[in-house]
Amino acid sequence: MIHRIRGVKDVLPDDISLWYTAEQAAHRLAQSYGFKEIRTPMFEDTSLFVRSIGGETDIVEKEMYTFPDRDGTSLTLRPEGTASVVRAFIENRLLNTPTSRKLYYIGPMFRHERPQAGRFRQFHQFGVESIGSPSPMIDIEVISLLWRFFSSLQIDGLALEVNSLGVSTERQQFKDALLGFLVPISANLCGNCQRRMHSNTLRVLDCKVPSCRTATAEVPTLSSFLSSSSSDHFQQVLEGLDLLNIPYVLNHRLVRGLDYYSRTTFEVTCHSLGAQNAIGAGGRYDGLLETLGGRPSPGVGFAIGLERVISVLPESVILPPTPLVYVAGFGQNGQQSGMCVLEALRANGIMADTDFQSSTLKTHLRSADRLGATLTIILGDDECQNGQAILRNMSSKQQEFLPIDAVPDTLKTRLSS
RNA sequence: GUGGGUGUAGCUCAAGGGUAGAGCGCUGGUCUGUGGCUCCAGAGGUUGCGGGUUCAAAACCCGUCACUCACCCCA
Structure with a gap:
């Protein structure tokens, strides 16, 4: 018998109403916020992901499904949605189309990781991208949509964490300072952190090992490295969230794995999920369009893992079957x-x-x-x-x-x- | 890539060296124009796969594959 590939799933008819429920909520919410759907190819030129996500990241280093096309071009099954949407945005000159600056997508993503609870090699994301405005209002709008999506599905046990990573120069200064702090105390860090303090310095901040927590308790905070404009931006985002009654927790240690993030970052976790408890996350990526050869334009977006949403969907919101x-x-x-x-x-x-x-x-x-x-x-x-x-x-x-x-x-x- | 757990009927699981079982599900009957419930009968297994130990292996040993959870990392 030919078995399905490791880490992928068949969605059987008995479970399909779960997917309809989540997908319909996504379409309805995104459209009610003025976002338009975009569908991009599931595979792209490999260099698109290397340049946007970052060559040093785990995704690019060891998790991509990459294969040569017949002419030798290196192709990759998309590991996430933002890079493709931004590529399509630039290529189709959507900046000139006012109705196409707020985009959303729903579809499969592919990462070659060891499967585990809530993690698959083919998984599905609902994501949005709002491109073209540096205004903190846009950050607020995107976070609001993220939060309302979960509320509309009555998912319990959620926590929204927010942070600002600053722009790349600020982050680099912080990274240097952080490394300067960590090197002398590295003996007190766990093996993982001793390794990644060089490869992925910011990651040390959200290590869960208690000894690392205490060792880094007095670490310099990223916020003190923010310029006044980055800091103002972040303050306005927080005020907006207060105004809209969106409950959040400030987490100065929240970092994101993808290189393109800048300034506002956020993550929603759900504690009924198990070890992989991030159910949605996102942030600003003001330099990304330029990196990919577009006119410099800021952007902000998020991605939500639909398998994780579906696994915590309460019975009461699942769409009833059509009468037969x-x-x-x-x-x-x-x-x-x-x-x-x-x-x-x-x-x-x-x-x-x-x-x-x-x-x-x-x-x-x-x-x-x-x-x-x-x-x-x-x-x-x-x-x-x-x-x-x-x-x-x-x-x-x-x-x-x-x-x-x-x-x-x-x-x-x-x-x- | 690393580590733990688990592989027996379609599903959930028993049997811990001596004839492979139960519940649910499935098929049929009870019931030839009224479903679900009851009762009865039936079908369905190379015990993941390969090797070893033994008079005898689902069980013990080795290997392998798959699933699963966790680490790394991420949605």
Whole structure:
């Protein structure tokens, strides 16, 4: 038997309503904030990701699905969405199109990591990108959308953390200072931190090992390295969040793994998720467009992991299935008549089905029950004779007669009410 | 890439050297024009795979693969 690839999942019919629920919420919320959907290819020129995400990051160093095209060009399955959207934004000159500066996407991403709870090699993200404005109002708008998405799905146990990483020069100064602080005390750090203090200095800040926490308790804070303009920007973001009653926690140790982030960064975690508890995260990326050859334009966005959302979705928000009408046509004429009624129902947009294996009323009703039908049309030879079909309510067992011709119209009005 | 846990019926799991089982699900009957419930019957297994120890292995040993959780990192 050929098995599915490690780290990927089949979404089976029983679970698809979870996905509809999350995806519909994403479309509805993003559009209500004025974002337009964009669909970019799932693979790109490898250099797009190397340049945007950063060559030193784990994603680029060891997690990308990269392969040569037939002409030798190096292609990569997208590990995240921002790079592709920004590329498309530049390439299609969307800066000149006022309606296309706020974009959202939903789709699969690919990273070659060891799978674990909440982490897959093909996973799905809902993300937004707002490009072209440096205003802190945009940061607030994006964070608001992020937060409202989770609230609309009634997901509990969430925490929003925010921080400012400053612009790249500020961050570099901080990084140098941090390294200067860490080197003398490196003996007190865990093995991981001793290694990454050189490769990924900022990461040491959010190490969970208690001894590292105490060793770095007196570390210089990033905020003291911010210029007044970065600092003002951040203050305005925080004030905006207060104004909109979005609860957040300041976390000076919050860092992000991708090189392109600048200034505002944020992350939403959910403590019912397990070790991989980040459910959504994002930030500003003011230098990214320039890096990718576009006109310098600021941007801010987020990405939400849909598998993680779905795993904590409360029962109460899952979209109910569309009511199903079962057609039980049996006997010489009933079978044919049933076929016509079934066709007519479907032509009227009503979800209708039957089981052609069933040949008696009993087996039909059992099939109707198994398929979860809410209504059943009973059409035997007697009913054909009278021109009256029986409409049976499957939960109340109540039955009534309906002229066969009137079945589609009657059900149409009844199911819509 | 590293470490732990687990692989037995479609699913959830028993059997810890001596004939491979239960519950749920599935098929049929009870019930030839009224589903779910009851009762009865039936189908379904190379115990992940390969090797070893033994008179005898699902069980013990070695290898391998898969799943899973955690580290790293991230949504």
